[in-house]
Amino acid sequence: MDIQIHTDTQMPLRIVRIHDAAEGIRSFHLQQSDGTELPPFSPGSHVKVQVPNGMLRKYSLCNDPSDRHQYVITVKRDGHGRGGSISLFDEAREGDVLPTSIPDNAFPLVDNAKGYLFIAGGIGITPILSMIRSFGELPPAPWKLVYLTHSPETTAFLDELSTPELKKQVRVHHTHGDSANEFDLWTALERPLPGTHVYCCGPRRLMDEVRDMTGHWSPHQIHFESFAEGGQKRPEDKPFTVTLARSERRFEVPVGKTILEVLREHGGNAPSSCESGTCGTCRTKLLEGEADHRDMVLLPEEMAGQIMICVSRAKSDELVLDL
The missing domain is CATH 3.40.50.80 (Nucleotide-binding domain of ferredoxin-NADP reductase (FNR) module)
Incomplete structure (x- = not known):
């Protein structure tokens, strides 16, 4: 496996405005403390934000990309989620600083469409x-x-x-x-x-x-x-083993964690972006085993030999990946 250290370059952005966009939905305007321009982003981009309780969550940017002095995220309070949106709603205040990643785009707008x-x-x-x-x-x-x-x-x-x-x-x-x-x-x-x-x-x-x-x-x-990152439990989920063919390393993937998360815990990281099975960035060659596909990308004829490791799991006891 080509090991990459998983890091997200984060900027300390200040909340300069909070307002309700609808019932149970709130917008947060983030800027540099000195008001300077932010790194550019393209339509469809998202950022990863460290919310007040320490969780790192992905939110789409909803402002015009030409507006270079702020990032605007709009969040629905999800009482059944993992706590990120609740933390933003209940704890974030104007003036607070939220560590925020440089924008990434797993949902790019095709510019030559008819x-x-x-x-x-x-x-x-x-x-x-x-x-x-x-x-x-x-x-x-x-x-x-x-x-x-x-x-x-x-x-x-x-x-x-x-x-x-x-x-x-x-x-x-x-x-x-x-x-x-x-x-x-x-x-x-x-x-x-x-x-x-x-x-x-x-x-x-x-x-x-x-x-x-x-x-x-x-x-x-x-x-x-998708706003749902990988790892959501299903009743049929079970632990399984992943073997990395190139390095011969073996890891157990427990219920509630993804293959990608387990790789990160052991110091490595395959390419990824959306982490919700919709962009195809983490597409990985499947050498052995039967996958439980949960992505929105693979065609039926591709499923026997490929897997999206950010969301998909295993039907067999072991998967062997070309990593």
């Missing part, structure tokens, strides 16, 4: 909003947004996306908790559009639905971003 179809579920609007804001008054191609939420009260940036100027491009749909009132995405995805790229961000159920409905599209036109 069209864009954005599908956002809930807080999944954040990276897509950055894309839309980057278009300015002269978009590079026609675009449409389907924005699915529970209710108007829980819809972030509703006023901005409901202006008369965007009426023809934006469809905001509220379910009000009624499954019978869910939006029919097939109406938007039934006919593949040459050169049009689909960008979907939101809950896993929404992304699975979009993936299932775009099987007749070119896979190169479909892009996903």
